[in-house]
Amino acid sequence: MSDHMPSQDSETLDTLRQRIDRLDQDILNLISERARCAQDVANVKLAENPDAIFYRPEREAGVLRRIMELNQGPLSNEEMARLFREIMSSCLALEQPVRVAYLGPEGTFTEQAALKHFGGSAVHVSTNAIDEVFREVEAGATHYGVVPVENSTEGIVSHTLDSFMAASPSLKINGEVVLRIHQHLLVSERTRRDQISRIYSHSQSLAQCRKWLDAHYPHAERIAVSSNAEAARLVKSEWHSAAIAGDMAAKRYGLERVAEKIEDQPDNSTRFLIIGTHDVPPSGDDKTSIVAAMRNKPGVLHDLLEPFQRHGIDMTRLESRPSRNGAWSYVFFIDFKGHQNDEKVRAALDEAQACAAELKVLGSYPVGVL
Structure with missing residues (x-):
């Protein structure tokens, strides 16, 4: 075969590249059409209400869930949703x-x-x-x-x-x-890696990497700062320090990873x-968060939670904090599945309200999609 004759493989590759080019053009046209539609939505909203709300959490959650349901691969559902998240972000910026x-x-x-x-x-x-x-x-x-x-x-x-x-x-x-959350040990170009004597990070990140630090840097001073990003910033100006932080801080401050994913729990x-x-309307898959201050008497937690159990509401989190209004009094933070507009949720909240000194709904909102 002549050196100048294209092989069957190269012809196939050229054909595929041409197909990709056509698809790119189609994608470009469709994104532009979606963006123009977003501008039309903004005009309609402003005509109806000068103080219109443009970002609708329940609407965006519904769109992303639908995309994930329709996705047939080969990209994963999460990766496809991330792509649409950025398209929606850009279109929303045209509205407001x-x-x-x-x-x-x-x-x-x-x-x-x-x-x-x-x-x-x-x-x-x-x-x-x-x-x-x-x-x-x-x-x-x-x-x-x-x-x-x-x-x-x-x-x-x-x-x-x-x-x-x-x-x-x-x-x-x-x-x-x-x-x-992935934690990395980061250094700058000035760091003398064999002489690291202090490690900066947020207190929670230091705690999340406690076992790794005990094994690899048992004698280094651990210094808690306001954030992981602040830790990364400090390392830039010191020769004997390192920071525990994530990918974004490493990129932002130009630091190098000495060790990756050093968190003690792999599912951190x-x-x-x-x-x-503003309140968020139901999206079809929601959570509600409340805070309740309880009177100081025996059985108050049972009294607060019993209506939710009886109405079949799935509780996902319960935390207590000391009340600022008196000794031995507590407030309870509770998350549960469902929207405050749901009939059974509304009934449970009304009954819990009756036994609480104060109960406040912090919000009902879509369960996180990404």
Whole structure:
């Protein structure tokens, strides 16, 4: 065969590439059409209500669930949903750019959770503390906020629950994000790896990697800082330190991984909550979160929980915190499946309300899709 004669394989490859080019053009046209439709939606909403809400958590959750149900591969359901998440984020930005506050600085797991939930086209605003996220949302400086609430290894994030106790009734939980947490040991180009004497990280990350640190750096000082991203920033200016942080912090601060996935529990994950200022309609697969302050008497927890058991409501989380209103009094944070508009949920809440000193629904929201 002549050297200039194309082989059957190369002809097939050229054909496939041409097919991909045509498909890319089709995809481009369809995304553009979807974007124009999003602009039309915005115009209709504004014509009906100048204060219209553009981001609808229940609508977006329903779209992503439908995409995952229709997906036939070879991409996984989660990967396909991530692609559509970014398309939806870009289209939403044409309607109204969404401003989202998160616990900073840049490079934290909370920023990663915000990106996972709202996509890259949202405007992400870094804050210095969890209660500052609440203040930004309550003041209207941002539309939404993202705060950590619990880790599968270390448990509840007490600052978040305390902030809910002090929050205005206008603040509502609008969604949740579960993020798989991978911790890495990071160094800078200045670090003398054989002389690491201190390791920076957030207190929870240090706790999540306790066994690994005991085995590999038993004599290094462990210094808790405000965030993993702050730990990564500090390492840039020191020759004898390392940081424990995730992929985003490593990329943001140009650090190198000495060891990867050093968390003690392989299924380590953190749940984050989305806070906003409006109620979310039912999506078909929802959770509700409440906080209840109980009178100081025997059997109060049984009295609070019994209506939920009797109405067949599946409880997913129960946490207690000391009340600020008196010694030996507690408030209970409860998550359960269902929406507050559901008939049986409404009945259980009414009965629980009767036995509580105070009961507040923090929000009903779609179960996390991604």
